[in-house]
Amino acid sequence: MTAITDPTTDAPLTTAAVARIPADPTAGRAPRSNTPVIEFRQVQKTYDNGFQAVAPFDLSVAAGEIVTIVGPSGCGKTTVIRMAAGLSSVSGGELVRTTEQLAYVFQDPTLLAWRSVRSNVELVAKLKGVDKATRSAAATAAIEAVGLGAFERSLPRQLSGGMKMRVSLARAITSAPELMMMDEPFAALDEFTRANMQMELLRLWRLNAFGAMFITHSISEAVTLGHRIVVMAARPGRIARVIDSPSPPTLDDAPRDLDALAATAAVVSELLSEA
Incomplete structure (x- = not known):
């Protein structure tokens, strides 16, 4: 029988403890450590027909960090996250996960x-x-x-x-995931609902402090949610640049520098136009 565990201690989470998950969005737990929950070390993906979907790819995601991945269609974003989840095999390099407490959120809610x-x-x-x-x-x-x-x-x-x-x-x-993998979960929503869901995701992150890989086509979404923004280029899929957010989300929901985020969005836009 599988127990739900507390990601800050690895101890089994009892019924009473689960019920005490805080409702206060400023009561989020700090990340357990700076140890990466996942590392891509020269990971690549080549299909049997010889098509190289992802060129050697180096990236790590730390506990409690949201890494957004943005890029044009066909650049291998979904392939990267599927490899992270173990849904697609790695053709080369090494992929290391330090946790098996994973959750995957698809673009479709996939409800019964x-x-x-x-x-x-x-x-x-x-x-x-x-x-x-x-x-x-x-x-x-x-x-x-x-x-x-x-x-x-x-x-x-x-x-x-x-x-x-x-x-x-x-x-x-x-x-209680330590690594949340999200493949364009808000892409089908209208702009207003999408913005609300972004805030909802950050609120849940403050409560649970999970690490996350978040795939998106939206520049503003990537910049709003990410502690780091990975900009990908296509054919084969590769990292064009990794940008540290100048005003990342915080566990205490501190005010953010909107001008700095807008400037970052402009940089991402320029990089994508060259991809």
């Missing part, structure tokens, strides 16, 4: 239409063999954390696009 919000949120823990009481408490905390407490009995068809994605996020955080 016949299951309620609560049932969808509990599903992954149930498949892992987590006992009913523990997974129920984790689901309750996660559903409340994403603001869907009044909708836990609703079916996906009764939810808006943004609400469905909140369910997907709630399901992901029930496993």
Whole structure:
């Protein structure tokens, strides 16, 4: 039987502890250490037909760090994150993960239409063999954390696009991930909902302090969410530049320098125009 564990201590997370996940967005836990949760060391991907999707690729993601990856279509962004999750094999180089507490959020919420919000949120823990009481408490905390407490009995068809994605996020955080992998999760949302979901993700990050790889086509999204922004170029997919955010998200939700972020977005835009 798989227990849900506290990412700050690796100790089993009891039912009572899960229920005490804080609701205060400024109460986030600090990252456990500076040790990378994942490292790409000259990782590359070449398919059987000889097509090289990703050239030798070096990148690390630290505990509690959000790394956004932005680039044109076909530059290998999704291939990189699929290799990170173990969904695609590595053709060369070495990929090292220091945790198996992973969560993957797809562009589509991937909810089961016949299951309620609560049932969808509990599903992954149930498949892992987590006992009913523990997974129920984790689901309750996660559903409340994403603001869907009044909708836990609703079916996906009764939810808006943004609400469905909140369910997907709630399901992901029930496993207390140390590494969250997100493949353009907000791409299908309207601009207003997308902006709200970005803030929702940062709020959940403050509560849980997970490391994250976040794939996007949106420059503003990459700059808003990232502690570091990886700009990729295509054919074959490779890193054009890694930019440290001049005003990154913080656990205490400190004010951010919008002018500095705008300047960074302009740099990213210029790099992509040359990619």
